[in-house]
Amino acid sequence: MELFSAYDANTFRKIGTELIERLAQQLEAREQRILPRESPAEMLRFWQQALQQPALDWKSFIDALLERSIHLHHPRYMGHQVAPPLPHLALLDLVSALLNNGMAVYEMGGSSSVLEKVVCQWMAEQLKLPKTAGGLLTSGGSLANLTALLAARQAHLDNWAAGTAERPALLVSEAAHYCVDRAVKVMGWGEGGIIKVPADEAFRMRHDLLPAYLAKAKADGYKVIAVVGSACTTSTGSYDNLNAIADFCESEKLWFHVDGAHGLAAGLSSKHESLTQGVQRADSLIIDFHKMLLTPALSTLLLYKDERHAQGAFQQEAEYLWDDEQSWYDLGKRTLECTKRMMSIKAFALIKFFGKDFMASYVEQTYRQTQQMANYLSAQPDFELPLRPEANIICFRYKPKEVKEEELDEINARIRKKVIQQGDFYIVQTRLSGQLYLRCTLMHPQTGAEEWRALVSVIRKC
Numbered sequence: 001m002e003l004f005s006a007y008d009a010n011t012f013r014k015i016g017t018e019l020i021e022r023l024a025q026q027l028e029a030r031e032q033r034i035l036p037r038e039s040p041a042e043m044l045r046f047w048q049q050a051l052q053q054p055a056l057d058w059k060s061f062i063d064a065l066l067e068r069s070i071h072l073h074h075p076r077y078m079g080h081q082v083a084p085p086l087p088h089l090a091l092l093d094l095v096s097a098l099l100n101n102g103m104a105v106y107e108m109g110g111s112s113s114v115l116e117k118v119v120c121q122w123m124a125e126q127l128k129l130p131k132t133a134g135g136l137l138t139s140g141g142s143l144a145n146l147t148a149l150l151a152a153r154q155a156h157l158d159n160w161a162a163g164t165a166e167r168p169a170l171l172v173s174e175a176a177h178y179c180v181d182r183a184v185k186v187m188g189w190g191e192g193g194i195i196k197v198p199a200d201e202a203f204r205m206r207h208d209l210l211p212a213y214l215a216k217a218k219a220d221g222y223k224v225i226a227v228v229g230s231a232c233t234t235s236t237g238s239y240d241n242l243n244a245i246a247d248f249c250e251s252e253k254l255w256f257h258v259d260g261a262h263g264l265a266a267g268l269s270s271k272h273e274s275l276t277q278g279v280q281r282a283d284s285l286i287i288d289f290h291k292m293l294l295t296p297a298l299s300t301l302l303l304y305k306d307e308r309h310a311q312g313a314f315q316q317e318a319e320y321l322w323d324d325e326q327s328w329y330d331l332g333k334r335t336l337e338c339t340k341r342m343m344s345i346k347a348f349a350l351i352k353f354f355g356k357d358f359m360a361s362y363v364e365q366t367y368r369q370t371q372q373m374a375n376y377l378s379a380q381p382d383f384e385l386p387l388r389p390e391a392n393i394i395c396f397r398y399k400p401k402e403v404k405e406e407e408l409d410e411i412n413a414r415i416r417k418k419v420i421q422q423g424d425f426y427i428v429q430t431r432l433s434g435q436l437y438l439r440c441t442l443m444h445p446q447t448g449a450e451e452w453r454a455l456v457s458v459i460r461k462c
């Protein structure tokens with residue numbers, strides 16, 4: 001390809017039109033496998049050969065790619081909690097890709113920078129946060145949690161940047177997402193910097209144990225600066241009692257962070273907002289748009305109760321706290337990313353063209369379907385649920401009478417392997433209290449009785 005012709009607008013128009021048609025077919029496809037058949041080694045061989053093959057043109061490349069990808073737009077996709085994105089929003093990713101407004105400074109992305117503020121304000125209002133709230137968008141929940149904890153460190157640990165003898169730590173449920181652990185390691189707090197509070201039988205943080213765990217941490221020489229609540233947890237979709245954690249944080253003057261990557265979208269539904277009560281009292285919170293808000297990955301909102309903390313994560317000079325002229329529109333100051341995608345245009349379009357009721361109805365639909373799936377599975381004599389789901393995440397295992405307890409893990413692991421090898425369903429697995437369970441997240445709004453009945457019969461056959 002010649003350098004100048006690579007930018008030809010007519011070629012773009014032509015291949016773009018064909019691509020949209022091909023993707024529209026993909027969106028409707030119900031007959032094909034959900035997961036590709038290839039093992040990683042086979043996949044590697046295929047793509048290595050593809051690179052050498054003169055016959056592989058643009059069109060067959062797209063076909064090969066679609067055939068060899070996992071399909072989230074299918075009601076039998078019931079695995080990890082990544083959204084089947086709304087096609088409108090996928091198109092905006094194309095806009096972002098072509099415009100490539102890098103956004104570190106206002107000049108490099110005027111609209112997308114300012115839209116970030118519009119989106120943050122909207123979400124803060126919906127969740128009934130105080131007027132001082134504000135934040136940013138960043139590349140994923142893991143990075144958003146790290147960013148919030150960096151701001152917490154800046155706010156609660158004097159002179160950390162100059163070097164301090166204090167040993168910082170945070171308290172979090174043992175059932176929380178592993179990225180909190182990673183954030184602690186990234187910050188250099190060491191093994192002792194993450195103190196795991198036990199979870200109850202429904203995998204919610206035992207908040208009644210917080211005082212004892214704090215006292216023990218202090219006695220061991222740690223300076224606890226934050227508590228992280230989960231809304232909800234990844235494995236089981238369990239919501240910590242945010243009000244109880246907020247009470248504790250207020251009385252002990254600790255930073256309260258809520259990891260709501262998956263489940264804080266429930267705060268948009270009047271039916272489910274009770275699950276997220278107390279989030280209004282958090283110093284910081286995150287929500288993934290690419291999970292329960294139907295947006296292409298990655299796109300995560302981080303809100304601070306006091307927007308001024310947004311500058312604290314990456315700036316150590318104290319001026320940011322009292323400088324009212326701080327340049328809120330130069331977003332590179334708030335995020336680890338320098339250049340980033342124009343995430344705010346998707347979030348804005350979701351709010352503007354789909355709206356809060358639409359988002360709430362998606363949450364309600366998937367949560368309701370999960371209750372029904374739980375009812376169905378509970379009624380099967382050879383299936384067992386470790387807990388009643390609160391969100392759209394459901395764990396269960398195959399447990400026929402004739403199988404011994406000690407064989408259950410292996411049998412369920414083998415079942416999952418077979419199910420995904422067959423390629424008609426995608427489900428995952430998790431360990432709860434040491435035991436292996438199958439796990440589904442109902443992400444597709446059309447996943448219904450037909451799907452879980454078929455899944456149960458496939459599991460029995462496997």
Ligand SMILES: *Cc1c(COP(=O)(O)O)cnc(C)c1O
Nearest residue numbers: 140141142177232234259261262
């Ligand atoms: C998915 C998830 C994360 C990680 O978010 P990414 O966007 O995948 O980085 C963190 N916490 C919880 C509770 C999650 O469910």
